[in-house]
Amino acid sequence: MSPHIRNTAILLVKTSLRRGIAAAITEFIHDHGGHIVYHDQYVEPEEQLYFTRIEWGLEEFTLPEPDIAQSFGQSFATEFDMDWQLYFSKVPQRVALFVSKISFCFTDFIARFASGEWNIEIPLIISNHLDMQYIAEKVGIEYHHIPITNETKPEQEARELALLEEKKIDLIVLARYMQVLSSQMIVRYPNQIINIHHSFLPAFRGAKPYHAAHAHGVKLIGATSHYVSEELDKGPIISQDAIVVTHRDSVDDLIRKGRDLERLVLSRAIRNHLQRKIIVYNNRTIVFAD
Amino acid sequence: MSPHIRNTAILLVKTSLRRGIAAAITEFIHDHGGHIVYHDQYVEPEEQLYFTRIEWGLEEFTLPEPDIAQSFGQSFATEFDMDWQLYFSKVPQRVALFVSKISFCFTDFIARFASGEWNIEIPLIISNHLDMQYIAEKVGIEYHHIPITNETKPEQEARELALLEEKKIDLIVLARYMQVLSSQMIVRYPNQIINIHHSFLPAFRGAKPYHAAHAHGVKLIGATSHYVSEELDKGPIISQDAIVVTHRDSVDDLIRKGRDLERLVLSRAIRNHLQRKIIVYNNRTIVFAD
């Protein structure tokens, strides 16, 4: 399997809805010889905001890649007040994996990486335990064992931040990393840290959600992948799914059934992020069509 | 469509797990010439409780129907300390429908009733509004308009209770009845009042769950059918389901999508109840195999 890397540019835009905005962006691409391969948009009705993701082939685009951002910025700086980002599909994203002792989300990520499902690099794995080191060694990825206690947390997170900076990390994936990140790290990587929580948020925030689900006698269990924000388990939700459970299912059964669900939900969220399909607005995510 | 009414007896049992309990019950049926058409059971592992639902044909059963309960009680009274109920499938259950102004759960119930999907009678409909009266008239069901205000609530609920008693009601279905029932009524009909709540409980208890779901930016919405207990929206969950929503869905879209979900979830819960498939234990439901 190859990741089918395309030679495209992707523009994500958030702006207030004004007439002509969609036309202006498509004209910009058209005028420079780009042909659009993807265009999805969303109009937020209450505040009349316009969000779009537009992707076009670069083969015959007349602007050199390094000049696109500047040219786009100039074209629209005066006319529209936009938040926008420009990405190039062929540039692999640099992902740091955080893991503790629970392996299944971690190994799923590694397997998808190894199979070439995603166009990423993994410059480092960070863990507060040694348990996953042997897997990192097998696939040849740096593994930093950084144990965390209440006392050492500030110092150890400083080490982590230094590593993340050094490795020019674009995205942090918490693959069942059982530590709460400090505000410092969350602020440094806004909407760049993806977590998987093993419940259908906002139900069962915090620790031991499967135990709580069992005690409540729910007939479905869920999993939620979200960006990490400063409020615990309250960041913008990217992906959720749920499966049927019954009275027969013990807490251990929920944990087992949940594993398959968590892997799926986390990997979908990661895919959407990597494909630049997500814009965060008002603590909610706009996830453009897959 | 006919409801496929079977001439069977159904026994629901809850007891502490003792050796021989399953054998004893099956022998009782066997010894009197009954052939078992359904047998499901559940062993609660922590408290070692035994729950079973067993159903057998009455065609060649040698005990007359009126004697079965007494005979079963005597056989096991000395040996096992059981909670048990005996039901006969051919006896239609008497259902009271409570409704306010929102029609879709109500009309779905009426349509299923009219099609013969369930072996029930509906001796009366109670509503705090007049909106659904014309439908009741079309199908020829008594409609009692009992408006409720804070001041009149005790008096009006007393009227309702008198009607329910008079009509020998077995089951109350709150088909989007927007009033909170008083403790008095809940205590009188334990695990006999089924409600539909338009969220994936325990998330979004109380009023306006679709608005809350929208504000949270969830990617699934749910519906929950449960028995009404004294704590609001905390009674034993019978059935839940969820469907995908996206950032495009306004609150109105959630309401629309939720309607189909609510109808399904409520009707599944009602079906399980009518088929005597549910035992409540520890604020959770055991729902035997469908």
Add this chain to the structure above:
Amino acid sequence: MSPHIRNTAILLVKTSLRRGIAAAITEFIHDHGGHIVYHDQYVEPEEQLYFTRIEWGLEEFTLPEPDIAQSFGQSFATEFDMDWQLYFSKVPQRVALFVSKISFCFTDFIARFASGEWNIEIPLIISNHLDMQYIAEKVGIEYHHIPITNETKPEQEARELALLEEKKIDLIVLARYMQVLSSQMIVRYPNQIINIHHSFLPAFRGAKPYHAAHAHGVKLIGATSHYVSEELDKGPIISQDAIVVTHRDSVDDLIRKGRDLERLVLSRAIRNHLQRKIIVYNNRTIVFAD
């Protein structure tokens, strides 16, 4: 519930992908003062075809409604070779319902119509039986009893076609109408006849799909809503869904479980059609984002 009828125009376009096409359409709307409330598009990668659905508010649109089509046609006739349709949201669509003896899809449709879920008119119901007439009478819709035998089929279908013409029908819904339509009618209403088939097509084409599913021991049953084409059960699929079944489920159970599924799948297909979200291409449907 009100249908939330918007005062918008909807343009559906299919054309070969050429640079500037998206820009040209958005500019047309922009230049006449329209603000876009929905824009979804799809590029078919193999034949490089461009499909779009664009919807804009008419409140401040400077072209009078009767002139929009002509103006759009002229603007693009020379430049682009387009298949396009223009619709106005506020114009109710005129739906003919065909039904036989099975009621559940029919009554679901009627209930949704009665609740105002859809902006439609139902000028007539056609049936080869009398069974559903009493429901039609209740809601005050013309009911034409047109029995069909092999001998009378051509003549009776001619009567039906005359009625459909007379009533200016836009859409025909086969709500479990058990007759195979003749080619003549199918050709007259291309992609305007929606059928519900009670299987996960292409599995179990033709008669008695639940019996076939049961015989195959499948663990899911499905339902498929599709446009009717000349090959039986092979028209473009609009909507499909599936639910879990087990070895316990008899054919009757499949029929019962399937009813809820069929209603949902059919109503989703109808909604997509009514909202002008569907373009048929190459015997497949493009269904724009809901």
Add this chain to the structure above:
Amino acid sequence: MSPHIRNTAILLVKTSLRRGIAAAITEFIHDHGGHIVYHDQYVEPEEQLYFTRIEWGLEEFTLPEPDIAQSFGQSFATEFDMDWQLYFSKVPQRVALFVSKISFCFTDFIARFASGEWNIEIPLIISNHLDMQYIAEKVGIEYHHIPITNETKPEQEARELALLEEKKIDLIVLARYMQVLSSQMIVRYPNQIINIHHSFLPAFRGAKPYHAAHAHGVKLIGATSHYVSEELDKGPIISQDAIVVTHRDSVDDLIRKGRDLERLVLSRAIRNHLQRKIIVYNNRTIVFAD
């Protein structure tokens, strides 16, 4: 994660429904001091067959394990004409994995094995290619590279059969093994070979089902796990599931989305088999409650 291996005996029974059958089996267990932890049963209504799975703890069971089968056989040989198997939960099952070049079902299986999810041993992996050998080496499992051509097939399958015999294999899992097995092997391992097919059978039998699904424009894709029988892709279905796809999904997208589905469906089927939850009857599976 530990596999939570229980010290229980499991009895699977198929027999014609006679009064007293359930009582007789439960009494046998009861009389020897066994306490039942699981009991599910199914009555096939047309042929009046009785199927049951009963599991009981061995800690205080008074019969020695080696005597249970004989004792049970003698007790019921005269009275009931039964097909039955007795299993002990603590005995690990010996699984042979067959794989070709496609890795994802294979690596998923290996990951579940490595995590201790299942109480199994994998004495050997057989492949017609060398691609997966490096993974087998990492986890220390014998890997037999047995290439197959039309000419060499009989001889190579004979080698495979010899290896399977030598290793006392209980279950063969075809983890996307792209060869059709010969009748000889299928007959030797009846209902002991589990395959995953990447469609919702019976739709899209044979090669390239995702291509066929794409061409048909389906709105769901499925996966099916089944026992291998002599007719290609027609063996008893164990597990099926489906997910939503849209017109946007290319064949490559279906393949990608299907991977997650196939893994899930295959692993559920394997779990049911390993837990002795399946009885095959009439080319259908009875899968007792999970």
